[in-house]
Amino acid sequence: MESSSVSRVNGVVGLVSTSLLVASAALLPLVTHAQTINPSQVQPISPDDPNVVRPTPQDSSVLSMQGGQRLMDEASKAVSAQNYALAAKKLQEARQVFNQLSNFYQELAGSFSGIDNRIADGHRRKALEAAQLRDESTYQLALVHRAQNQPELAVPLLVQIIRSQQPTRELGKKAYQQLFEMGFVDSQFPSTGQSTSVSPAATTR
Numbered sequence: 001m002e003s004s005s006v007s008r009v010n011g012v013v014g015l016v017s018t019s020l021l022v023a024s025a026a027l028l029p030l031v032t033h034a035q036t037i038n039p040s041q042v043q044p045i046s047p048d049d050p051n052v053v054r055p056t057p058q059d060s061s062v063l064s065m066q067g068g069q070r071l072m073d074e075a076s077k078a079v080s081a082q083n084y085a086l087a088a089k090k091l092q093e094a095r096q097v098f099n100q101l102s103n104f105y106q107e108l109a110g111s112f113s114g115i116d117n118r119i120a121d122g123h124r125r126k127a128l129e130a131a132q133l134r135d136e137s138t139y140q141l142a143l144v145h146r147a148q149n150q151p152e153l154a155v156p157l158l159v160q161i162i163r164s165q166q167p168t169r170e171l172g173k174k175a176y177q178q179l180f181e182m183g184f185v186d187s188q189f190p191s192t193g194q195s196t197s198v199s200p201a202a203t204t205r
Contacts, residue, residue, distance in 0.1 A: 065130065068097040072137055075144075084148050091141040098134035102127045135161050135171055142178065151182055 061067050075090035105127035112120040138157050145154035158175040165172035167189055179185045 063097060063100065065098075065101065065126075065133070068094045068101070068130075068133060068137070071097065072133075072140070075137075075140065079144065079147075084144050088141060088144045088148070091137050091144060094137040095134050095141060098130045098137060102130035102134055105130060131164065135164050139171060139175060142175070146178070146182070151184070154182070155179065155184055 062071075071090045071094035075087045075094065078084070078087035078090060105123045109120045109123035109127060112123065114120075138161055142154040142157040142161070145151070145157070158178050161175040162172050165175070167173065167176055173189070176185070176189050180188055
């Protein structure tokens with residue numbers, strides 16, 4: 001009886017040992033693979049602030065003041081090379097970027113008005129800045145259309161600038177002067193000897 005019990009125990013021990021050997025053999029390839037990873041391929045997490053989320057840099061974004069300015073710079077180079085088609089394309093893209101920025105910042109200013117006036121005022125200033133750049137790129141685009149002998153494209157842009165800037169501001173005066181030179185209007189502004197008062201900054205529309 002005692003001999004039979006010992007035999008059963010030995011049998012169980014043998015089965016357990018066999019199972020452990022099989023499990024070890026199955027895990028061996030995984031361990032070996034883990035040991036072959038090149039440490040230089042591992043990207044370490046900064047120990048200083050691994051959980052801090054930083055604002056995305058705007059320099060590389062098209063939808064930013066810098067992105068719109070880059071398009072205007074590219075248009076300027078195209079004009080210097082007399083590549084007016086490329087210049088018109090870049091200026092059209094720039095004015096769209098600045099117009100979107102102006103609208104977005106204006107909406108943010110309205111959302112924060114009465115909640116945090118400091119933030120609202122900051123967004124309002126950015127909206128006006130973007131509107132000014134939009135009008136400047138629009139003016140340059142109108143000049144390119146004039147150079148291409150396309151007054152039908154230049155006139156609407158110049159009228160938009162005057163509506164946004166008002167005729168008394170510098171850019172508004174320049175836009176109206178272009179209309180006068182093109183013969184679209186027959187009255188100069190300001191008239192000789194007439195003084196004008198300066199209107200507020202560009203409208204965000």
